[in-house]
Amino acid sequence: MQPIHSYSPARRSAANAPAVVDKAMDAQFRAQAGQMGLDPDDRWVGGYVGVEWQGVRHLIEAYAGNVDGAALLEFGCNYAASSIVAATLGASVTAIDVDPGAIALARLNCARYGVADRVDLRHLPDTRRLPFADASFDIILCISVLEYVAPDHLPAVLAEIDRVLKPGGLIIVSGTASRLAPREVHSGRWLVNYWPRAIDRWLLRREPMQRGVNPLPILRAFRRYTNVDLEDRGQSWCRARTAMGQSSAKLRLARALASLTRPFGLSIGMAGSSFSATWRKPA
Numbered sequence: 151m152q153p154i155h156s157y158s159p160a161r162r163s164a165a166n167a168p169a170v171v172d173k174a175m176d177a178q179f180r181a182q183a184g185q186m187g188l189d190p191d192d193r194w195v196g197g198y199v200g201v202e203w204q205g206v207r208h209l210i211e212a213y214a215g216n217v218d219g220a221a222l223l224e225f226g227c228n229y230a231a232s233s234i235v236a237a238t239l240g241a242s243v244t245a246i247d248v249d250p251g252a253i254a255l256a257r258l259n260c261a262r263y264g265v266a267d268r269v270d271l272r273h274l275p276d277t278r279r280l281p282f283a284d285a286s287f288d289i290i291l292c293i294s295v296l297e298y299v300a301p302d303h304l305p306a307v308l309a310e311i312d313r314v315l316k317p318g319g320l321i322i323v324s325g326t327a328s329r330l331a332p333r334e335v336h337s338g339r340w341l342v343n344y345w346p347r348a349i350d351r352w353l354l355r356r357e358p359m360q361r362g363v364n365p366l367p368i369l370r371a372f373r374r375y376t377n378v379d380l381e382d383r384g385q386s387w388c389r390a391r392t393a394m395g396q397s398s399a400k401l402r403l404a405r406a407l408a409s410l411t412r413p414f415g416l417s418i419g420m421a422g423s424s425f426s427a428t429w430r431k432p433a
């Protein structure tokens with residue numbers, strides 16, 4: 151395996167875009183999605199891998215460079231779209247999720263893209279304890295997932311992520327709804343992030359509404375780590391977003407905001423309605 155370069159210049163991936171190669175598995179995927187009440191042609195179902203090829207791929211390339219042979223864990227893989235992208239780039243992927251239905255569909259998704267041998271999918275009902283040895287992974291991806299972890303589970307989950315990451319390894323957190331934002335990004339509700347969950351149950355008499363996750367405990371959990379976005383002053387972050395097609399006006403705004411938040415230890419990408427950050431574990 152090539153060394154993992156946490157902030158090396160991004161290289162264009164030699165890998166071709168993932169393509170559906172197994173028609174029989176594709177038919178099974180579509181049938182299974184239908185049985186689950188999902189539209190197989192939806193961009194977040196059948197089109198999900200294409201979305202992440204234009205998204206997560208650029209994060210992986212900007213922060214990790216060449217991942218050929220790297221051991222990569224996707225925490226909260228859903229239908230394994232990002233895992234399929236990482237496997238296409240050459241990583242040896244382990245993908246976990248608490249939802250057995252998502253894992254079942256992910257299995258068919260990997261099979262139709264022809265990467266089933268490079269993605270080890272596991273349904274884990276409780277991710278506070280991960281069935282992996284210490285220092286198992288070079289890279290851990292947490293894409294749009296930490297806000298779904300029950301708040302009282304989060305400290306244990308973050309401790310496990312720390313345990314299973316190799317010294318010198320990377321944690322890439324991205325697309326994570328922030329509880330500091332006035333508008334909750336998934337539901338579009340204003341101010342819901344600012345009132346306690348207990349109000350939902352006791353005052354409104356309903357199931358707790360979706361909230362973002364507070365980034366501060368996550369920053370604390372990785373305080374021994376190097377924040378790559380602070381270290382390289384947002385270069386990798388901007389490179390990834392440029393490759394994703396973000397406008398230069400938005401990038402300028404993000405850079406300007408980051409110059410204000412940097413003295414407080416907040417890197418670029420921490421201030422929005424969803425946040426992102428990449429850390430490197432001490433070697």
Ligand SMILES: C[S@@+](CC[C@H](N)C(=O)[O-])C[C@H]1O[C@@H](n2cnc3c(N)ncnc32)[C@H](O)[C@@H]1O
Nearest residue numbers: 226227228232247248249277293294295298299
């Ligand atoms: C929006 S999806 C993740 C998307 C995916 N990571 C990607 O790259 O597009 C959120 C996933 O997190 C999973 N999830 C929720 N709580 C979890 C937990 N405690 N541990 C692991 N996965 C969890 C859900 O089942 C769901 O599949």
